[in-house]
Structure formats: C-alpha cells, structure tokens
Amino acid sequence: MDRAARRPADPLPLTPDGGVGPQADLDELARRGRLLVVDTVAHSGAGHIGGPLSAMDLLVALYFGVLRIRPDEPDWPDRDRFILSKGHSAIGLYVVMALRGYFPVAELASFDTGDSRLQGHPDMTRLPGLEASTGSLGQGLAVGLGIALGARMRGLGVHTFVMLGDGETQEGMVWESVMVAAKYGLGNLTAIVDCNGLQQYGWPPAPGDEGRGDRRDPLAGARLRDALEAFGWRVLEVDGHDVEAIVAACADARGAAAGSQPTAILARTVKGRGLSFTEGRFEWHARVATAHEVAAARLELGFEHPGEAGP
Amino acid sequence: MRDAWAETLCDLAVENHDLLVLDGDLATSTRADRFAVAHPDRFLQMGIAEQNMVGVAVGLATLGYVPWLSSFAVFFTHRAVDQVRMLVAQTHANVKIGAAYAGLLTGFTGKTHQDVQDLAIMRAMPGMTVLAPGDATECVAAVRWATGTPGPVYLRLARDAGPDLFDDTYLFEPRRVVPLRDGSDVLIVSTGMQSARCLAAATLLETMGISAGVLHVPSLKPVDAAAVAEAAQRVRLVVSAEEHTIIGGLGGLVAEILSEREPRRLVRIGIQDTWGESAPNAFLLDRHGLSPERVAERVVMEFSRTAEPSRAAGR
Numbered sequence: 147m148d149r150a151a152r153r154p155a156d157p158l159p160l161t162p163d164g165g166v167g168p169q170a171d172l173d174e175l176a177r178r179g180r181l182l183v184v185d186t187v188a189h190s191g192a193g194h195i196g197g198p199l200s201a202m203d204l205l206v207a208l209y210f211g212v213l214r215i216r217p218d219e220p221d222w223p224d225r226d227r228f229i230l231s232k233g234h235s236a237i238g239l240y241v242v243m244a245l246r247g248y249f250p251v252a253e254l255a256s257f258d259t260g261d262s263r264l265q266g267h268p269d270m271t272r273l274p275g276l277e278a279s280t281g282s283l284g285q286g287l288a289v290g291l292g293i294a295l296g297a298r299m300r301g302l303g304v305h306t307f308v309m310l311g312d313g314e315t316q317e318g319m320v321w322e323s324v325m326v327a328a329k330y331g332l333g334n335l336t337a338i339v340d341c342n343g344l345q346q347y348g349w350p351p352a353p354g355d356e357g358r359g360d361r362r363d364p365l366a367g368a369r370l371r372d373a374l375e376a377f378g379w380r381v382l383e384v385d386g387h388d389v390e391a392i393v394a395a396c397a398d399a400r401g402a403a404a405g406s407q408p409t410a411i412l413a414r415t416v417k418g419r420g421l422s423f424t425e426g427r428f429e430w431h432a433r434v435a436t437a438h439e440v441a442a443a444r445l446e447l448g449f450e451h452p453g454e455a456g457p
Numbered sequence: 458m459r460d461a462w463a464e465t466l467c468d469l470a471v472e473n474h475d476l477l478v479l480d481g482d483l484a485t486s487t488r489a490d491r492f493a494v495a496h497p498d499r500f501l502q503m504g505i506a507e508q509n510m511v512g513v514a515v516g517l518a519t520l521g522y523v524p525w526l527s528s529f530a531v532f533f534t535h536r537a538v539d540q541v542r543m544l545v546a547q548t549h550a551n552v553k554i555g556a557a558y559a560g561l562l563t564g565f566t567g568k569t570h571q572d573v574q575d576l577a578i579m580r581a582m583p584g585m586t587v588l589a590p591g592d593a594t595e596c597v598a599a600v601r602w603a604t605g606t607p608g609p610v611y612l613r614l615a616r617d618a619g620p621d622l623f624d625d626t627y628l629f630e631p632r633r634v635v636p637l638r639d640g641s642d643v644l645i646v647s648t649g650m651q652s653a654r655c656l657a658a659a660t661l662l663e664t665m666g667i668s669a670g671v672l673h674v675p676s677l678k679p680v681d682a683a684a685v686a687e688a689a690q691r692v693r694l695v696v697s698a699e700e701h702t703i704i705g706g707l708g709g710l711v712a713e714i715l716s717e718r719e720p721r722r723l724v725r726i727g728i729q730d731t732w733g734e735s736a737p738n739a740f741l742l743d744r745h746g747l748s749p750e751r752v753a754e755r756v757v758m759e760f761s762r763t764a765e766p767s768r769a770a771g772r
C-alpha cells in the first residue's frame with residue numbers, strides 16, 4: 147500500500163505523554179513496546195518486525211534495569227554506553243528509548259520520514275542518546291571496544307554494552323573485535339547476542355532436521371559459546387525473554403568489570419516473539435503488518451480497544 | 458614522507474594528550490613504530506584487522522581522543538571502506554586516516570598494494586577531507602592541520618622521500634591550490650609527489666619551446682574549483698597528472714571543474730584503467746607515463762593537436 151496514501155486513514159494510536167519511569171513493570175513495558183513496534187512499522191509502511199520483537203525484552207531490561215543513563219542529559223559523560231550493532235532493529239530501540247523518556251512517544255510516528263530523527267537504521271548524528279550509527283552488520287562491537295578502551299584510559303567507570311544478532315556473528319569483523327577485546331582484557335565491555343536462530347533468509351534445515359522447521363545459522367547455540375570462550379571471553383547464557391534474568395546477567399557482567407575478560411551474554415530468544423503469527427517465522431524479518439494483523443496484534447498483546455489511548 | 462608523518466605525530470603528542478596512534482601491524486613500514494617508542498602509552502596495536510581498527514578509532518573519538526590510523530592505503534580504501542563509510546564519514550567522526558604507501562610507488566609490492574583508486578573512492582565519500590601532500594614540508598603542515606581540526610581526514614602518504622617543493626614558511630590551508638610555476642601555453646594540474654615530477658617536466662618543456670604552468674592540488678576535497686578554472690582560462694591545453702587512475706581522482710576532479718566552469722581540452726595522465734606491476738620506481742613511472750620525460754613527451758604531442766580555443770568557447 148502506498149505509504150503517503152495510508153497515513154491519514156490510519157493514524158498511529160499513541161499516547162502523547164512520553165515515557166515512563168524506571169519503576170514501571172518491565173514485562174508490561176515490553177508488551178507495550180511490542181505493540182508500538184508493530185504499529186509504527188505499519189504506520190511507516192516499512193521496517194523490521196522479527197528482530198525488534200526478539201530483542202524487546204533485552205532492550206527493556208537494559209534501559210529500565212541495567213544502564214546508568216540520564217535520558218534528560220543524553221550526553222552525560224559518565225553514562226553507560228549501549229550500541230545496537232544489529233541496526234535493523236532500530237525501531238525496537240526507538241520504542242524503548244521513547245518509553246524511557248528520551249523523546250515523546252508520539253515522535254515514533256515520524257519513523258522513516260525523511261527529516262525524522264528516527265531513521266531506518268540508528269543515526270547518531272540525528273538522535274541524541276545513540277552512541278553509534280549502525281546498519282552495516284558486524285561493526286558495533288568495534289565501536290564499543292573503542293569506547294571501553296578509551297573509558298579505561300580515561301579512568302571512567304563506564305560500562306559498554308553492545309547488542310549483536312546471532313546471524314551478525316557471521317561477519318568476520320565481529321571476530322576481529324572479539325580477538326582484540328580479549329587481547330586488551332576489557333572487562334568493561336559486554337556483548338549481548340540476541341540468539342533468535344533466524345536471519346533474513348538463511349539456510350534451509352539440514353537433512354534429517356526438516357521437522358524442526360528452523361533455518362539456524364552456523365554459529366547458533368553451543369558453537370557460538372565455544373567460539374567466544376576459545377577467544378578468551380567469559381560467556382553467560384540467559385533466557386532472552388526473562389527480564390529479571392537478563393538484568394541479573396548484565397549485573398554479573400558489570401561486576402566482572404574489575405576483571406580482565408570481556409563478557410558475552412548469549413540470550414536465547416524467539417524471533418518475532420510475542421505474536422503467534424510472527425514467532426519463529428523468518429518471513430517476518432522485515433514484513434509490514436496489514437491493518438488486520440495490527441488489530442490481531444493489539445488483541446493478542448492485550449490492548450483490546452482500537453480507540454484506547456494505550457498502548 | 459612517512460618519516461615526516463610519524464615524526465610530526467611524535468611532536469604533536471607532546472602537547473596534545475588526546476592524540477593516539479592505532480596500528481594495523483605495519484608500524485615499521487609506516488614509521489608509526491617511532492610513535493610507539495616515543496609514546497608507548499598512546500600507541501595501540503590493533504593487529505592485522507583493519508576493519509576493527511577503524512571501528513575502535515570511532516569509539517575512541519567519541520571520548521574526545523584524536524586517533525590517527527596507521528596502515529597501507531589499500532586496506533582503508535578497499536578492505537575497510539565499509540567501516541570508513543559507515544562509522545567515520547557518515548558520523549563525521551574525528552578520525553584521521555594515515556594512508557601510507559598510496560599510489561604506484563610502493564617498493565616492489567606490486568598491484569596488490571598499489572592504491573591507485575583511493576582518491577576516487579575517498580572523494581566520493583560525503584564529509585571526507587582528502588589530502589595528498591606534495592613533499593615532506595607540506596605533509597608536516599597537513600598533519601598539524603588535520604590533528605587540530607575536527608572531522609574525518611584521509612591523508613594520502615607516499616612511501617618514498619621526494620624533492621622538496623616548499624620551505625618552512627609554507628602554510629597549509631585545505632581547499633587551496635598552489636601554483637608552482639606559471640606558463641602561458643599549457644597548465645599541468647597535479648597532486649601528491651607527482652607535482653615535483655611535473656615541475657621537472659615543465660622545465661623540459663621550456664627547452665622545447667612550450668610554456669607550461671604547474672598547479673599543485675594538495676587538497677582534493679575541499680578544493681578551490683574557481684582557482685583551477687581561472688588558471689585553466691589562460692592556457693590552450695590542460696593536463697592532469699597523478700599517481701592514480703585517470704578515473705575519478707584528480708583527472709576526474711579537473712574534468713568536473715572544467716566542464717562546469719571553463720571548457721578546455723583536458724588530457725588526463727595517470728594509470729590508464731589498468732593494474733600496476735612489481736618493479737623499480739623508474740620502471741613504473743615510465744610505464745605509466747608519469748616520469749618527467751614521459752609527461753613532457755605527452756604534453757608536446759597533445760599540445761600540437763590542440764587548437765586555440767575559439768573566442769566563442771571562452772567566457
């Protein structure tokens with residue numbers, strides 16, 4: 147459907163009142179976040195769904211339970227740094243930043259509209275609070291490494307978190323960064339890998355695995371853990387949809403900062419998590435929900451009335 | 458020229474405590490090893506992994522550091538070009554690319570290491586300043602300017618020492634083009650160390666009765682296009698000469714300027730859309746038409762085939 151033609155007939159049902167405080171219920175926030183992702187992408191007519199939904203609980207955990215940040219002072223020098231290396235999940239990050247108070251939730255409606263601060267992939271030159279511009283996969287960890295190294299040289303107690311997709315670890319540059327981060331013993335660097343097992347298209351199931359229906363990447367699961375450990379990283383595993391467990395793993399990683407090993411948190415997630423029709427479906431990597439699907443998402447996520455001021 | 462680069466960084470680091478050098482394991486070639494000895498706490502070895510090195514520099518720059526990168530030009534403009542584009546140029550990061558061994562004369566390394574596309578690639582990168590100093594003095598001045606000026610800089614460094622063009626009173630300004638010699642028949646526009654060879658060619662041409670001016674372009678971007686057009690207006694033939702492919706580098710730049718501002722016949726001397734060889738410098742310069750003798754021969758041939766511009770074609 148033509149994007150411009152769609153807009154007047156289908157306004158984005160958002161509250162204009164901005165974000166919520168860090169005391170809010172995190173599962174409830176993730177639920178709201180998921181609907182905002184689906185809604186915003188439908189409104190814009192383009193964007194990614196699967197990745198942002200698999201990463202939503204991780205992002206909520208980070209922004210509401212882990213990161214030492216000041217949304218009203220995004221350049222606060224002592225802030226923790228977060229880099230979304232899997233930049234195509236930008237809308238998930240924007241939604242959580244809006245909920246956290248970096249900008250009004252209503253601004254999500256400007257996603258992907260030319261002069262918007264909310265570009266299709268994160269653009270640090272436009273939106274305060276973004277620590278890197280990403281979108282070419284494999285690059286975020288290197289920038290985080292530079293920040294972690296520089297923070298240590300400056301004597302700052304800053305912790306740097308970088309979120310990668312598991313498919314993204316197919317990029318060779320990731321392993322350059324993994325090697326050098328270990329070489330420099332950067333305990334103040336944590337990589338969180340959103341292990342949803344799917345990518346945009348990927349590989350068909352191996353012979354004998356047809357029934358499993360997945361399209362797993364070569365480093366999925368145990369091999370990724372082994373590879374990171376072989377490079378000298380500390381590896382934690384966590385249920386990527388258990389917000390409390392994620393917060394605890396991140397606290398564990400931060401606690402290791404005094405040590406000399408970077409930490410990787412392998413977060414087991416489901417691509418498209420939260421909606422029955424998107425879960426585990428690689429086709430939803432970058433699909434736009436129809437009006438009918440948006441309504442279905444609204445119901446499934448518990449926001450029953452289309453006119454309701456929620457999410 | 459690489460000596461001038463490294464020594465200037467050693468000097469600057471005494472006053473500028475934010476200056477860092479990141480090396481892709483080529484410090485003994487680029488001469489960054491001198492910095493490693495002089496300022497070991499600010500020398501960061503990144504290993505044979507240029508893509509990561511570029512990203513790390515961007516992270517360091519966000520904390521106020523001024524990272525200079527040390528590697529061969531090819532590894533920035535070809536292997537890590539995505540990182541330069543995404544992380545450095547797009548974000549206008551304060552990262553300085555010390556692109557050593559640029560051009561054709563790379564010390565018997567051959568086509569794998571000769572970067573004769575770098576100017577075209579970097580010039581097409583929005584926000585990137587592209588510098589190609591002509592001698593050691595200009596190199597020192599360019600390094601000082603780049604270190605003190607926020608934003609990304611690509612500095613094209615020749616491997617070998619060359620003749621001096623400037624004395625210590627030289628002031629570097631980005632954008633400025635530098636007339637090295639006046640001439641009324643032909644204007645030779647050149648960049649990097651090729652300018653010294655073009656100056657020698659102009660001396661040869663004088664003995665053959667052709668008055669050739671030489672205009673040195675140390676800053677391909679930004680560039681004073683009006684000054685190039687103005688210099689071209691006074692001659693019958695314009696020649697560009699560079700240790701670079703004739704496509705998209707200085708020759709491309711001059712073609713763009715002339716076609717928009719001052720139509721003149723342009724002959725582009727440089728690598729003719731081909732690859733180089735492992736060979737002594739003299740062989741390479743001769744093979745690719747860049748030695749003073751070959752430049753002069755080409756100018757003589759082309760000048761004889763170039764008619765006076767008609768009045769109508771002028772301004």
